[in-house]
Amino acid sequence: MSIQASANGKQRERFEGVHALLLTPFAPSKEIDWSLYDRYVDWQLSHEPHALFAVCGSSEMECLTLQERLELARRAAARAGRTPVVATGNVQPDPDEHAEELQRMAETGVSGIVLIPPGSMGEDQSRLENYFARLAEQSPLPVFLYECPLASPRLVEAAVYGRLVSQHGVAGIKDTTCTPEGIRAKIESATGGIVFQANMSYLTDAVRGGARGIMATTSAAAADVLLAYWRAEQAGDAEAVDRLHELLVFLDGVLGKGYPATAKYLASLRGVPMDPLTRKGKSANESAKRGMAVWLRAAERMMKET
Numbered sequence: 001m002s003i004q005a006s007a008n009g010k011q012r013e014r015f016e017g018v019h020a021l022l023l024t025p026f027a028p029s030k031e032i033d034w035s036l037y038d039r040y041v042d043w044q045l046s047h048e049p050h051a052l053f054a055v056c057g058s059s060e061m062e063c064l065t066l067q068e069r070l071e072l073a074r075r076a077a078a079r080a081g082r083t084p085v086v087a088t089g090n091v092q093p094d095p096d097e098h099a100e101e102l103q104r105m106a107e108t109g110v111s112g113i114v115l116i117p118p119g120s121m122g123e124d125q126s127r128l129e130n131y132f133a134r135l136a137e138q139s140p141l142p143v144f145l146y147e148c149p150l151a152s153p154r155l156v157e158a159a160v161y162g163r164l165v166s167q168h169g170v171a172g173i174k175d176t177t178c179t180p181e182g183i184r185a186k187i188e189s190a191t192g193g194i195v196f197q198a199n200m201s202y203l204t205d206a207v208r209g210g211a212r213g214i215m216a217t218t219s220a221a222a223a224d225v226l227l228a229y230w231r232a233e234q235a236g237d238a239e240a241v242d243r244l245h246e247l248l249v250f251l252d253g254v255l256g257k258g259y260p261a262t263a264k265y266l267a268s269l270r271g272v273p274m275d276p277l278t279r280k281g282k283s284a285n286e287s288a289k290r291g292m293a294v295w296l297r298a299a300e301r302m303m304k305e306t
Contacts, residue, residue, distance in 0.1 A: 011142050020219045038079065196215040200249045251299070257288035
């Protein structure tokens with residue numbers, strides 16, 4: 001293992017907990033509304049998440065230029081202060097460009113780099129392992145993996161993940177197997193790595209089974225609820241955990257009706273005047289909007305009681 005890989009492993013603890021995913025607000029022209037993005041980042045930080053995840057699927061990163069992705073990360077890092085920011089650093093279509101892209105992303109001031117499986121590379125797990133190992137060794141920052149739906153197949157075998165942690169300093173992974181068996185296999189394969197949970201249905205099982213962080217779409221407009229859940233878990237408050245878990249599963253179902261447009265609409269209901277425009281063609285219909293409003297009323301009542 002390289003010196004850098006060893007150093008990356010030692011920094012893992014600061015990334016544990018709830019990562020608030022960041023949306024990208026667009027003006028009617030579908031250009032990025034930079035002033036609103038700054039306001040939205042500040043709003044997310046006001047909830048005091050453990051970290052921010054800029055340049056992610058929720059950011060519509062596949063629909064953004066490299067310069068836009070770099071600027072999103074730079075602005076988030078500049079506003080975050082002591083709060084860690086991670087950002088995806090290998091979105092370019094050509095994997096041969098990823099080493100340079102990673103280095104440029106690292107120069108934005110973020111605290112960690114996220115890597116997704118490129119294209120169909122996951123069909124050959126040996127090749128995927130070598131690819132991740134090479135970039136992790138070159139990275140000046142801690143590296144996290146993300147089983148991103150943009151890739152097909154997107155999953156990283158548990159044994160591959162375990163070796164990347166133990167031999168190449170990879171710090172953790174956002175698991176999207178969305179099965180108890182898949183989550184448990186990741187946790188058991190690398191006890192030193194952080195497994196981030198994304199699925200709300202299995203959230204409690206995952207956290208109690210050893211997942212040490214959460215990266216979920218619900219955090220894009222309701223990070224405060226996830227943080228309340230995390231605190232309740234740490235305090236052993238089973239009653240609060242059950243109530244908050246129900247609320248998060250409810251939100252997850254409603255968000256699915258046009259995400260990330262639905263999350264943008266929810267953010268607007270909560271005080272960030274974000275238009276539900278997306279570049280990826282998603283929209284929030286009237287049924288989804290009504291669902292967001294109903295969820296918000298329920299959340300406001302429950303958060304007062306928790």
